[in-house]
Amino acid sequence: MKFLVNKDLEHASLLKNLMAGVVFALFFYFILDVVLHAYVIGLDVSTLSTTLFGNPDEFMEPILIDTLLLQVHIDLFMALFSIMIVASIYIRLHNKKVMTKWLVHALFILGLFTPILLMIAYFTNVWFITIWLVTFILGHLLAMWMSLLILKKLLFK
């Protein structure tokens, strides 16, 4: 993070392009992460509840707690790094805007609570699946939007 803070972007085209590159990659990571979750656990209430609670009519077993927890463990790790990078660069470029503070707070809170809500849904009921779905989609959309704002500032200014 230190290099992000110290370098003057006007005279550091390499750093500017490197930042654009990593954010570009992360933008596609956020899209693919949604697709991956759709494949692994589902992205609608009915598929998700079948994954988490099983379906006795179709003889489908619920997901094993080990498998779900491993997914949550990995999600937390990936979210930490991806959000840290996006948030740090966003702060670097948009530090004069009042909204920056709240956007960064929202991004981190959504990223942290999404995996936790999935575990809560597994142990409780279908209502938390809806909340998980909303936070998951909102978190990813926010991250993508912030990535686009960064790219706009880096490439088109």
Add this chain to the structure above:
Amino acid sequence: MKKLHLYHIPIAYMLLYVVAILISGIWLFLLSQGLASADILQTLTHIATTPEPKSLHNFIEVATPHMFAIGTLIFVVAHFMLFSTNVSKKFSLRISLMLFTVALFNVLAYLFISFGLVVSGWIKLFSLALFVLVFLFMLGMVAFSL
């Protein structure tokens, strides 16, 4: 650089994320040792007396991503101590190196059990407890520096 204090937000949240990662990691480890069918105390006793057998394949499967993930995570957390004015660089260096060593010991601990060098699972429990404590101490140092 103006508004440097905004960087306190990602650093503070990083501490929470790392705690959540540590908790889910410990939970996963206990589940692999039979937590689902027993309580925590029973599981800990089971690990200490007769840890679950693990093949070299199982060990490599778990150790490989953890070598990368733990190494990177310690680096990211510890490098924030470069900005600290409350804790000396020398002390930060010592704790960071200790954390890297303990993490390596923790990842490799199950290898001693797998190869039959140690019959009891106390080594894994001890290394895990030590790793979590030192990591929490490092997180505390970063939090104190904020």
